[in-house]
Structure formats: structure tokens, C-alpha cells
Amino acid sequence: MPKPRAINPEINAVELTEAEWEIMKVVWEKEPCAAGTVQETLAKSRDRAYSTVKTTMDRMADKGFLEIERIRNLQLFKSCISEVDARRGEFRRMLKRAFDGALTPMMQFLIEHEGLSKEEASQLRMLVEKQNTGGARKEKAKNESSNR
Amino acid sequence: MPKPRAINPEINAVELTEAEWEIMKVVWEKEPCAAGTVQETLAKSRDRAYSTVKTTMDRMADKGFLEIERIRNLQLFKSCISEVDARRGEFRRMLKRAFDGALTPMMQFLIEHEGLSKEEASQLRMLVEKQNTGGARKEKAKNESSNR
DNA sequence: GAATGTATACGACAAATGTCGAATATGTCA
């Protein structure tokens, strides 16, 4: 029986807060973009003052999540971390906290407690099948990995 | 093709902080137990003052995560949320933030970017198989679900 | 009942996060 391998949670530990996630999603979609653009986009779902968004984005630049390109009076923000990096960070934190870093118990939990339906389980099996019959995993992983 | 169902992230949204997770793990294992017991247990991996642990546990009681039973001068803490509830909360927050609440993209991500090995994928498939051939899922889910 | 040890109560403080307003700077246009 194969021993469950724990994914090392220390490497590439990008951790975004709630507000940072919301902002990053807009930046990934529209970069390079101004703080005003982000604020207006977010306003559709949740209204916040421009200064709120700008302050958070400045702090994100300090942390190395965003970088600023200056054009005259304007600042254009670009992401310094990929969505894959952010997802990895979020996933690993969850796995570490709630499942001691082990994948198998998490899968078990999903099936037993999250009401994974037969359809969903089938999808999942198809994904696993694709993986096992050797798809373009390596290549894809390479292309979409960290851009940090 | 089945449409990916988003797990509703609002229901049962138990969210624990890092310190709270560490404490809860000890409480689940040893409840009912005193704050001193928790502090001593945690001290093995990470030393913190008794008052630090006690303050955090009092706050957790305020939040409804723990309850206190008083015996003369002593306080015994018991959990008000199950480990399943806590895991569910942690998992759903991750899923909502990083994958818009959808399971399938998360699975895809796991396979493409987390280097899910063939062995792990096999384990996963076995879990899925067990699920599809009708195990004791319903019963188990019932027994281990929320005790809130 | 005084000394000693253990628990509790509670105030404090720093850092991180989410939030904003107001002052200042810059650009555009009639």
C-alpha cells in the first residue's frame, strides 16, 4: 500500500488575504491595469472606496505580489505571482491545517462528507484516467507554472 | 456533460485561525481538558505562555467554538464544533477563494500542478470506485457530521 | 492560618487587515 506523500507546504507559500484574492483576480484578467479600473470592476459586486482598493494594492506591491509601472502620472499594476502560484498556496495551507498535509485523507473527506455525487465522482475518475494514460501533463505544468 | 456543481460556501462556515486549529486539535483529542493541558501539549512543538493559550481559548469560547464546564476552581474545555465541521469550513473557504467554489477545476489543478503521482492517482481512483459501487457513505456521513 | 503552588481574570501591545478621508499633484481643455 503506497504511503500517502505529504506535499511540502513551505515551498512557494504564496498566501493571499480575502481582499487580495479579489484584487488579484481582476489584475490577472486585465493587467496591466490601473487601481481605478480594479476598483470599478469590484464595485459591481461590492462597493469600496477607491482609496481602499489603492491602499491594498500598494501593500500588495510592497509584499511583492504586484509591481507598478509608471507612465507619467499613472500607475499600471501587473501581477508578480501567477494564478497557479496563488491557488497552490491556498490549497496547501488548507491541506496543512485541516489534513496534516496529506492528500488521501482529504479525498476521503470529500467523498464521505461533501456529498460528492456519482456524476462528480465519474468526472473525477475521468480526470484520473487521463492522467494515468499519459496526457500532456508535463508540458502544461511547465507552461503554466510560476512566473515569479 | 455534467455541469460542475458549486458547493455552497455559506452554510456551516466554520473558520478557524492558525492558532485556533492547533488548539482545537488538542481539544478534540483530549476533551474535556484544561487550558494547562493544552498548553503543555502544544509546548512540545512550539512554546507559548500559558496565558497566550488561555486567552485564545477564552476567545474561542466567546465565538462558540469551545464551551467551558466549571468544576470548583477549574475550567474544563469541550469542543462545540466537530473536526468534520472545521475541515469542511477550511476546505470550502479554499475552494471558494481559489476555484470559485467548483470542485472539478480543483481536481484538474491537483493533477496538473501538484504532481499527483500515478500511485496517488490510483489511490484516488480506488476511493472513487468504492464510492461508485455503493459503500456505506450515507451512514458514515450521518454519524460523523456536525454536532453543533 | 501562613506559605506555596496552581488557575483564572484581565489589561496591554504589536502586527496585519480592511476601511476611508483629505491634502496634494498632475493632466486636460476652453
Place this chain on the structure above:
DNA sequence: TGACATATTCGACATTTGTCGTATACATTC
């Protein structure tokens, strides 16, 4: 060159989280 709109800067403040120290209260034991 003003007037007006837009961006940036930056200080401020409330909450939450993690962290303690210290003053009190309670029990046990000479």
C-alpha cells in the same frame, strides 16, 4: 491661465490575531 477632473499620497482608525505579564483567587499542606 484658470477651472475641473482624476490620481496619488498618506495618515488614521477599528478589528482581529497572536502574544504576554501581573494581579487575584483558590487549594493544599505544613
